[in-house]
Amino acid sequence: MPQPKPVDCIISARWILPITPAGKLFRDCSLVIHKGCIQAIRPSDNVLQDFTPTQHVQLNEHVLMPGLVNAHTHAAMSLLRGYADDLPLMRWLKDHIWPAEKRFVDADFVHDGTQLAMAEMLRTGTTCFSDMYFFPDAAAAAVHQAGMRAQITFPIMDFPTSWATDADNYIHKGLMLHDDYRSHPRIRIGFGPHAGYTVSDIPMRRIAVLAEELQAPVQIHLHETATEVLQAVDATGIRPIERLMDLGVLTPLTQCVHMTQLSDGDIDLLQESGASVIHCPESNLKLASGICPVQKLMNRGITIGLGTDGSASNNDLDMFGEITTAALVGKVAAHDAAALSAWQVLHMATLGGAKALGLDSQIGSLEVGKAADVIAVQLDELSSLPLYDLASHLTYSNRRTRVTHSWVAGKLLLRDGELTTLNETELRNRALHWQHVIQPPAAKPESLA
Ligand SMILES: [Zn+2]
Structure with missing residues (x-):
């Protein structure tokens, strides 16, 4: 029996919306990522038979889609x-x-x-x-x-x-x-x-x-x-x-x-x-x-x-x-x-x-061989239920606050809402610094934080 192949990461999700083919939606499937690229999309119940991941992320109430x-x-x-x-x-x-x-x-x-x-x-x-x-x-x-x-x-x-x-x-x-x-x-x-x-x-x-x-x-x-x-x-x-x-x-x-x-x-x-x-x-x-x-x-x-x-x-x-x-x-x-x-x-x-942008051979859809630029959107809160049509919810019911994870070239840059490469406290301080430097002509300073 062939040994499972070692890979960097598997993300198992409730849904995967790959964008290509148009209208396609995978249910209870996993995205297999290795060296920054998508290696495979497989049903979650048997993905571990073929691959051994260094990291396995379970997102049971989420849709994965291209960033x-x-x-x-x-x-x-x-x-x-x-x-x-x-x-x-x-x-x-x-x-x-x-x-x-x-x-x-x-x-x-x-x-x-x-x-x-x-x-x-x-x-x-x-x-x-x-x-x-x-x-x-x-x-x-x-x-x-x-x-x-x-x-x-x-x-x-x-x-x-x-x-x-x-x-x-x-x-x-x-x-x-x-x-x-x-x-x-x-x-x-x-x-x-x-x-x-x-x-x-x-x-x-x-x-x-x-x-x-x-x-x-x-x-x-x-x-x-x-x-x-x-x-x-x-x-x-x-x-x-x-x-x-x-x-x-x-x-x-x-x-x-x-x-x-x-x-x-x-x-x-x-x-x-x-x-x-x-x-x-x-x-x-x-x-x-x-x-x-x-x-x-x-x-x-x-x-x-x-x-x-x-x-x-x-x-x-x-x-x-x-x-x-x-x-x-x-x-x-x-x-x-x-x-x-x-x-x-x-x-x-x-x-x-x-x-x-001339980047469609690398990104824009979740396909084998493309870079793993992926986001996860959580869809189990009350305002997402009931859920009949995923594309409808993603388009017409604003989903921005439900983005939980973002990967670029397989690297996790947003983990459960937390940025991994940018320092939020530092960003806040710098933004406030610029707020004090830049005073809009019509601003009333006493009304600003
Ligand atoms: Zn412009």
Whole structure:
């Protein structure tokens, strides 16, 4: 009789929702993990006949599913949560966010803010995120230490900030970072041209050439508001997406964030180019930017990921909340309650995001050979009962507080609600430190903790 094979870990759970194949749900099965990857999915009653685990985790009232992929955020902006609200995008940026960033953002700010964001993300089921922020070296270092997975896109703009002086300088610094992380197993560095209206043609062309050479991802805010599109048409005679196409920036490596203002011609260009879309419904609602026509894009086979955007415009990094919002808004946008089903939104928040980020061969579903990026959600509390349809509960009944465990590449980063690589007391102290340093103009200090 063959000896059981030694493996690092077995997680036995009430349910496993692998995302692929679509609609599949395993009951009373176990996920077998070895060297950071999924080795097998087996019925729990006989898994120990074939495998001997170093660690065996029993989660009898939980569902295991792929870790959520937050495909667009500005992690360090967790330190600017609630700093300025209830304003339209350009006033919010120009009068509040950009001046605050000029005053306060440095490598320490980004390190502390990224750690704070990762604590929130791990607790709410996100195991991989895409970041776009200044001092991306500080963000990457924080991700490396915490053990999460990330796409870090370094920002590029025409104008100076505390991180770089001009577009060439942003690109130069970003390329050095790309070199540093070239072979990192969990961190991928990409280009983050901020938007069409902040990056001129010459750097855009350079980004197109370099991204192609390095096969590196490009993430850009695009068609976020009607004003952005109208002003571009006034200035150039063409829409921002047409300009990107002309400059060679729109390719399968490109991730277009927001896309709330789309003509049929824009959708044709998206489909033709193979670029993906990152949907950030809560940020779009809060800034009254508009609504991305997600079902329409899905019908055309365009890859769509889901993102929270930064904490200053959301104001949280809770992907389960975003899943609920995406499902609801998707139905209103399509004038059809059957649009954007629970399964479709769960797919968007996992494998869709992974595909948009070019990581779908590694993550996004629980399949043999993929990295063990896994979360456990507990479903035995009264508000989860009775339970007829697991995808329905995960989508429409907000589950964020029920995430108990998060693994990245087989490493346990959240154990029974406790972070294993981030120090909560330290994070609390640093957050309070920044609260005292950053005083919002309208804040009344006596009302703050
Ligand atoms: Zn953004």
